[in-house]
Amino acid sequence: MTEQTTGVTAASGFRAAATTAGIKPSGKPDLALVVNEGPEYTAAAVFTRNKVFASPVKYTRAHNDGTFRAVILNSGNANACNGAQGDRDAEATAAAVGEALGVPASEVAVCSTGLIGDTLPMDKLLAGVATVTTAVKEPSAGSREAGLAAATAIMTTDTVVKQAVYHGDGWTLGGMGKGVGMMAPSLATMLVVLTTDAHVDDPAPYLNSAAEVTFDCIDIDGSTSTNDTVILMANGASGVTPSEGEFRDAVHQVCLDLARQLQGDAEGVTKRVTVTVTGTATDGDAKTAARVLGRDNLFKCAMFGSDPNWGRTLAAVGMAPVPMDAEKISVSFNGHPVCVDATGAPGARDVDLSGPDIDVHVDLGTGGPGHATVWTTDLSHEYVHINSAYSS
Amino acid sequence: MTEQTTGVTAASGFRAAATTAGIKPSGKPDLALVVNEGPEYTAAAVFTRNKVFASPVKYTRAHNDGTFRAVILNSGNANACNGAQGDRDAEATAAAVGEALGVPASEVAVCSTGLIGDTLPMDKLLAGVATVTTAVKEPSAGSREAGLAAATAIMTTDTVVKQAVYHGDGWTLGGMGKGVGMMAPSLATMLVVLTTDAHVDDPAPYLNSAAEVTFDCIDIDGSTSTNDTVILMANGASGVTPSEGEFRDAVHQVCLDLARQLQGDAEGVTKRVTVTVTGTATDGDAKTAARVLGRDNLFKCAMFGSDPNWGRTLAAVGMAPVPMDAEKISVSFNGHPVCVDATGAPGARDVDLSGPDIDVHVDLGTGGPGHATVWTTDLSHEYVHINSAYSS
Incomplete structure (x- = not known):
């Protein structure tokens, strides 16, 4: 019986294990395994849209046909941009896991995260696979601790x-x-594994729609990883078939929770900035404009400085490739109007943005029903430090 | 007789003046005037493409019909997002200059740069206009020093x-x-004034084509100003009509020179990074991909850290919305191949990027003839510092 707790082992019939395979120079845990014990093995996955994608993405996407029984994840090396060798290494990893667990390699998903462009140390990785595939058969592999160990082993600069x-x-x-x-x-740049003991015939539509309004709304730095993967596995072990509405809400809620945790732990974050755009013709236009603002470095630096610089906000959204009424744009920070009809509002420079959360609302003035929210962060010294000093 | 030197007074028949009008809290010079004494007054201008544009851009664009006799430029206040008041202030500025010089206000271009969203202190500005319109009639207004004073008065964080x-x-x-x-x-975010004593019937095509391959190729932070303006004035005072080819080359050369100076003085720059993309179907595709890379914060942080992180380069260009052959992408840093056919090249991690200039060449592998270069910079602590501490 799985304990009623959080993580990938919270649902019945899922096990996890982790180890330090030696992929990370730091000597921290770097290999995790999540196994679905059944009785059902339905699964869904979504992947990066980057045209440059890693070998594990190539492998897992090729086998994403509704069934996965296990996910093997390594940190410390992305196995991206390693050519045919990288493809062979991803296949060999899945094969080793499948053989040890007695399941087809095609039902093993592979995920990697870390440095791009170095080939995997396969001797270390395969020794680690032997360790985790053995450990996952122990009674403790269904525990909260095992789930926590897996979640720990996939961290990089988290x-x-x-x-x-x-x-x-x-x-x-x-x-x-x-x-x-x-x-x-x-x-x-994310790896996410979701597990449920509910019975679900086809989890794909639920995962797709939840990802679109959660993970897909995080835009920290405009950069998109070669390795992004989100996998949902369902085993029906509970004997319960939730209503469509409840399951949709559940997937959305868990994805949202993880997405906000990702935003809160983004490299160098000192502020969580929620950008909401309204007043566009369509939701798509609103999302485009919200992304343009959420990526603008001058805006993000102002947020770091707790500076209610609505001028930069207007300058940034003015470049969004969507229809707007430039003379009717309005902006508010934390609920205080700072710009109305593209002109400064009284007291705009005095709005307090010193807290850790900043809500920015921009109305683009077309009167249309479009609406979207994107979660971003400020741009801090620490972001620059981490990303100039860390070859990742 | 104008001295043979640099700046807006280098060409015959152009005068300049500058003063400290008191717009900048720092007490530094903040108002400049450039006057064309004729005999011809042909002119061309290009402006920001931002949908949110400042009142001086609105005014000058409305009067951009081939003739300008003077340009008045203030720093310290962008006169952007000030609504109808901003429009009236830009008009009043042009009117005051026109009256003092005895030329139509419609032949006076107005440029502003500085903080967005504060109305201009018109009492100070108009007093400054009185000063510079008087000073520009002095014999010294044609000197190298007068041009230098004008170039100094338009600086912000330059x-x-x-x-x-x-x-x-x-x-x-x-x-x-x-x-x-x-x-x-x-x-x-630029103001540029070019002056020539050549006879040119219509300088617009020359300015447009030069701007496209110079100023338009600078992409420091993906942000575009509300106030960008480039103006070229020609007076024929030399009596010389250069060949089309020579004049095209001259405009290109001067724009390129200024563009590289802008790049070299970008906020917080420690590295000048030249991004060249080839192997696309069209030049436009190459420019799009070069911009995507040039704006990628992870790439830019790696450049700051002198880190030959070609993996981030691939991850960034992989998101460019242009056709590419992801398995045939090649990258070189400073002429050293670091990635060939999307796989690391020997010695890639040892390429020396410690110097102030870094050349990045990415071939997107389609075999097409597309080619483009974009100039960007690294992303440094100083960029964050300047833009979080300075309300601009």
Whole structure:
């Protein structure tokens, strides 16, 4: 019986294990395994939209046909841009896991995160696979601790473990995630594994729609990883078939929880900035404009400085390739109007942005019903420090 | 007789003056005037493509019909996002200059740069206009020093004066510019004034084509100003009509010189990074991809850290919305191949990027003839410092 707790082992019939394979120079844990014990093995996955994608993405996408029984994840090396060798290494990893677990290699998903462009140390990785595939058969592999260990082993520059859970009536959906930078238009640099003991015929539509309004709305630095992967596995072990509405809400809630944890732990973040755009013809236009603002370095530096610089906000959204009424743009910070009809509002320079959360609302003045929210962060010294000093 | 030197007074028949009107809290010079004494008054101008544009841009664009006799430029206040009051202030500025010089207000171009969203202190500005319109009639207003004073008075966070010159056979083209941040897709946050004593029937095509391959290729931070303006005035005072080819080359050369000065003085720059993309179907595709890379914060942080991180280069260009052959992408840094066919090259991690200039060449592998270059910078602590501490 799985404990009622958070993470990938919260749902019944899921096990996890982790180890230090030696992929990371730091000597920290770097290999995790999540196994679905059934009785069902339905799964769905979404991947990076980057045209340059890593070998594990290539492998897992090729086998994303509705069934995964296990996910093997390594940190410390992205296995990206390694050519045919990288493809062979991803295949060999899945094959080793499949053989040890007695499942087809095609039902093993592979995820990697870390430095791009170095080939995997396969001797170390395969020794680690032997360790985790053995450990996952121990009774303790269904525990909260095992889930936590897996969530820890996928961290790179993450400073905190990221786990979430939804408890339904007799069933559970849990998950873990990692991601700190390279967070952009479709997914962040993220690996996420969700597990549920609910019975779900086809989890793909639920995962797709939830990802679109959660992970896909994080835009930390306009950069998109070669390795982004989100996988949901369902085993029906609870015997419960939630209503479509409840399952949709549950997936959305857990994805949202993890997405906000990713935003909060983004590299160098000192402010979580929520950008909402309204007053466009369509939601798509609003999302485009919100992304343009959320990526603008001058705007992000102003947020770092707690500076209610609405002029930069206007200058940034003015470049969004969407229709707007430039003379009717309005902006508010933390609910205080700072710009009305493209002109400064009284007291605009005195709005207090010193707290850790800043809400920015921009109305583009067309009168249309479009609406979208994007979560970004400020641009801090620490972001520059981490990303200039860390070859990642 | 104008001295053979650089700047807006290098060409015969152009005068300049500057003063401290008191617009800048720092008490530094903040108002400049450039006057064309004729005998001809042909002119051309290009402006920001931002949908949110400042009142001086609105005014000057409305009167951009081939003739300008003077340009009045203030720093310290952008006169942007000030609604109808801003429009009236720009008009009043042109009117005051026109009246003092005895020329139509419609032949006076107005440029502003500085903080967005504060109305101009018109009492101070108009007193300053009285000063510079008087000073510009003095004999010294044609001197090198007068041009230098004008170039100094348009600086904001610029750390160096930016001037350039081309000496033809009996004629001259000179210019000044300012710009340090908010440098992006079409023009930088820049004000540029070019003056020539050549006879040119219509300078617009020359200015447009030169701007497209110079100022329009600077992309420091993906941000585009509300105030960008480049103006070229020609007076025929030399009596020389250069060939089309020579005049095209001269405008290109002076714009290029100023553009590289803008890049070199960009906020917080420690590295000048030249991004060249080839192997696309079209030049436009190459420019799009070069911009995507040039704006990628992770790439820019790696440049700051002198880190030959070609993996981030691939991850960034992989998101460019242009056709590419992702398995045939090649990258070189400073002429050293670091990635061939999307796989690391031997010695890639050891390439020395410690110097102040870094050349990045990315071939997107389609075999097409597309080619483009974009000039960007690294992303440094100083950029964050300047833009979080300075309300601009």
